[in-house]
Amino acid sequence: MPLVRxxxxxxxAPPPADSxxxxxxxxxxxxxxxxxxxxxxxxxxxxxxxxxxIIEALATQLQTENNTAVREAIFAALGQIGGAHAAALLxxxxxxxxxxxxxxxxxxxxxxxxxxVSAVDPLLADQDADVRLLAVEVMRGWKPxxxxxxxxxxxxxxxxxxxxxxxxxxALQAGDASLLPALVAxxxxxxxxxxxxxxxxxxxxxxTDRSAVxxxxx
Amino acid sequence: MExxxxxxxxxxxxALVRQYHRQIxxxxxxxxxEAVNGMDGLEKALxxxxxxxxxxxxxxxxxxxxxxxALRAAxxxxxxxxxxxxxxxxxxxxxxxLAAGANAYLTKPVPPAALCAYAAAxxxxxx
Amino acid sequence: MPPIKAAADPKISExxxxxxxxxxxxxxxxxxxxxxxxxxxxxxIDRIQKTxxxxxxxxxxxxxxxxxxxEFEKLTSLLTVNETYFFREDHQxxxxxxxxLPEIVARxxxxxxxxxxxxxxxxxxxxxxxxxxLLENWSSVDDFDIEIIGSDIDTGALAxxxxxxxxxxxxHRLPKSLVQRYFSTLADDRFRLADSLRDSVRFTQVNCxxxxxxxxxxxxxxxxxxxxxxxxxxxxxxxxxxNFYDCMAPGGFICLGHSESMSRISSIFAPxxxxxxxxxxxxxxxx
Numbered sequence: 345m346p347l348v349r350x351x352x353x354x355x356x357a358p359p360p361a362d363s364x365x366x367x368x369x370x371x372x373x374x375x376x377x378x379x380x381x382x383x384x385x386x387x388x389x390x391x392x393x394x395x396x397x398i399i400e401a402l403a404t405q406l407q408t409e410n411n412t413a414v415r416e417a418i419f420a421a422l423g424q425i426g427g428a429h430a431a432a433l434l435x436x437x438x439x440x441x442x443x444x445x446x447x448x449x450x451x452x453x454x455x456x457x458x459x460x461v462s463a464v465d466p467l468l469a470d471q472d473a474d475v476r477l478l479a480v481e482v483m484r485g486w487k488p489x490x491x492x493x494x495x496x497x498x499x500x501x502x503x504x505x506x507x508x509x510x511x512x513x514x515a516l517q518a519g520d521a522s523l524l525p526a527l528v529a530x531x532x533x534x535x536x537x538x539x540x541x542x543x544x545x546x547x548x549x550x551x552t553d554r555s556a557v558x559x560x561x562x
Numbered sequence: 563m564e565x566x567x568x569x570x571x572x573x574x575x576x577a578l579v580r581q582y583h584r585q586i587x588x589x590x591x592x593x594x595x596e597a598v599n600g601m602d603g604l605e606k607a608l609x610x611x612x613x614x615x616x617x618x619x620x621x622x623x624x625x626x627x628x629x630x631x632a633l634r635a636a637x638x639x640x641x642x643x644x645x646x647x648x649x650x651x652x653x654x655x656x657x658x659x660l661a662a663g664a665n666a667y668l669t670k671p672v673p674p675a676a677l678c679a680y681a682a683a684x685x686x687x688x689x
Numbered sequence: 690m691p692p693i694k695a696a697a698d699p700k701i702s703e704x705x706x707x708x709x710x711x712x713x714x715x716x717x718x719x720x721x722x723x724x725x726x727x728x729x730x731x732x733x734i735d736r737i738q739k740t741x742x743x744x745x746x747x748x749x750x751x752x753x754x755x756x757x758x759x760e761f762e763k764l765t766s767l768l769t770v771n772e773t774y775f776f777r778e779d780h781q782x783x784x785x786x787x788x789x790l791p792e793i794v795a796r797x798x799x800x801x802x803x804x805x806x807x808x809x810x811x812x813x814x815x816x817x818x819x820x821x822x823l824l825e826n827w828s829s830v831d832d833f834d835i836e837i838i839g840s841d842i843d844t845g846a847l848a849x850x851x852x853x854x855x856x857x858x859x860x861h862r863l864p865k866s867l868v869q870r871y872f873s874t875l876a877d878d879r880f881r882l883a884d885s886l887r888d889s890v891r892f893t894q895v896n897c898x899x900x901x902x903x904x905x906x907x908x909x910x911x912x913x914x915x916x917x918x919x920x921x922x923x924x925x926x927x928x929x930x931x932n933f934y935d936c937m938a939p940g941g942f943i944c945l946g947h948s949e950s951m952s953r954i955s956s957i958f959a960p961x962x963x964x965x966x967x968x969x970x971x972x973x974x975x976x
Contacts, residue, residue, distance in 0.1 A: 346823075346824075346830050346831050346832075346833065346834065346835050347820055347823075347824075347835050347836075347837060347886075347889035347890075348802065348834045348835065348836050348889070349836065349837075349888060349889050349890065349891045350836055350891065360901060376975070380935065383900070383931055383932075383935060384900070386900075386928070387900035387901065412628065412956060412957065413934075413957040413975065416927075416931070416955060416956065416957055417931060420924075420927045420928060420931050423924050423927065424924065424928055443619055443620065443625040443626065443627050443628075444625055444627070444628060446620065446625075447620055447621060447622060447625045450620070450622070451622045451623075451923075454923075455923055455924045473649075474649060474650060477649060478620070481620075505671055506649045506670050506671065509579075509670075509671065512578075513576050513578050513579075516578065537671065538671050538672075538673060538674060539579070539582050539670070539671045539672075540671065542578075542582050542585075543578050543582070546578060546581070597952075598952070598953065599952060599953070600956070601951070601952035601953075601955075601956050601960070602950065602952035602953070604952075604960060605950075605952050605960045605962070605967055608960060608962040608967075609962050609967060623952065623953065623954065623955065623956050624952075624956040628956065638962070
């Protein structure tokens with residue numbers, strides 16, 4: 345019978361490394377070692393009560409990390425640890441030229457939900473429109489009572505068309521009918537503006553219908 | 563003479579943006595499929611034959627640049643023409659896109675006429 | 690003496706539901722959306738009554754005590770869905786035999802071992818299906834040692850898997866010849882898997898969100914993880930597939946359910962498109 349049953353899972357699991365060892369391993373020359381270290385640190389810190397040192401070590405490594413799998417492990421670890429400190433260290437990554445780091449930070453900040461509010465709120469008024477746009481995207485992860493007033497303010501006063509487009513998209517997802525007046529007023533400001541006009545029309549229809557507001561994923 | 567419509571893959575994490583581009587391209591006579599991020603786009607490009615892809619930059623899991631890098635390395639789909647779309651308007655961003663493997667680059671918001679003109683040109687169709 | 694009134698069903702408030710879901714998610718990585726409230730409440734009420742707890746608050750407090758593991762397992766059993774049958778989505782097994790295994794064994798010598806992990810395995814239909822499919826369809830099946838492991842968080846399901854007794858409906862996709870070859874019929878129209886097959890699969894309890902527990906699994910060549918991640922939220926999905934990546938041998942494959950998509954979770958696996966299925970592979974250079 346070619347099917348064999350091992351009584352154990354194979355080699356017994358190696359004992360968990362301590363955090364100091366893992367923090368050092370984060371800067372190893374070997375990408376596999378860096379990835380495993382980030383992965384373990386996420387589990388370690390999430391259990392032990394997030395240690396500032398671990399969060400900082402992970403965030404620091406991101407600044408120079410080029411390997412996709414390692415980046416993903418670091419972002420996953422920071423998301424697993426959670427909290428305002430992790431959020432504060434992730435928020436500045438939204439400014440970076442590197443699309444992978446920018447978007448990894450964005451997705452992780454979304455997963456941090458309420459913990460990211462204090463770090464991301466100021467970015468909604470940032471002078472860089474691309475940063476404002478990403479900050480709006482983070483709001484997808486926020487409770488409606490927090491997101492809705494901010495969306496209303498952006499719809500009322502934001503000048504940059506792509507930021508407005510993002511705000512309309514998030515408003516549609518938030519599904520709060522109280523945003524209807526702000527959307528309608530915004531439509532007047534951006535009449536003829538192609539995508540924004542289309543997006544507002546879709547959002548107004550969806551919120552007016554009071555039906556499920558999640559646009560179908562393919 | 564009946565021609566088979568060209569198939570265009572629209573890759574963007576925003577369902578609204580995908581819908582908007584779909585409408586424009588379908589109206590111009592193309593067949594459109596959608597993907598929600600670079601990884602989804604890569605999988606679809608491996609599974610099905612497309613004539614053009616329109617790819618956003620900022621997406622979760624796999625951004626537009628990583629998508630182009632993986633696409634150009636995939637034997638089954640490496641020569642798929644790619645129109646990259648981004649909010650960033652600096653010349654350096656266009657250069658970066660072309661260096662990453664995009665065939666053309668447009669900044670958002672993309673005027674419908676421009677999208678159709680670029681698609682037609684990239685598909686080798688007289689516009 | 691006035692008739693004793695039956696105690697009213699305990700009530701679960703919206704706040705209680707949210708509190709419970711948050712706790713359950715942190716323990717297991719499984720999240721329930723708003724639409725599942727009736728489903729969850731019904732099962733909570735069942736356990737509250739069966740344990741003789743006065744109300745939700747008392748029951749919830751009891752779950753967090755150090756001796757609560759058996760009750761937590763019972764509750765998890767009730768809450769996790771166990772709908773499965775033999776040869777479900779067998780196009781992936783075809784893909785395994787025609788494409789994945791040939792690639793894996795090209796890097797192995799005859800007689801060497803490789804490992805297939807069914808996780809979650811529920812009541813065993815999947816790992817046993819893999820075993821049967823290999824014995825029936827893989828021409829090289831005698832050339833290698835094949836280790837099949839089935840894991841699940843639900844100990845009740847695991848116990849059933851080890852027992853290997855199934856209702857007729859679980860066998861509906863098996864040709865009669867295979868039923869005859871691998872099962873014996875029991876009195877009450879149920880079927881019992883042959884001992885040789887039952888003995889060849891190892892079943893273990895694992896919480897895939899527990900990175901430490903997952904470290905016991907290494908050098909896995911193929912993982913079947915079907916219809917589990919759909920219940921998880923984004924962070925849990927990401928943590929889980931990263932745990933899987935760590936368990937896999939370089940070049941190993943992972944197969945999700947046909948309606949699931951690795952593309953919404955992670956980019957560290959390379960998509961491999963085969964005629965029968967899209968599967969994902971840990972890069973050969975991946976450590």
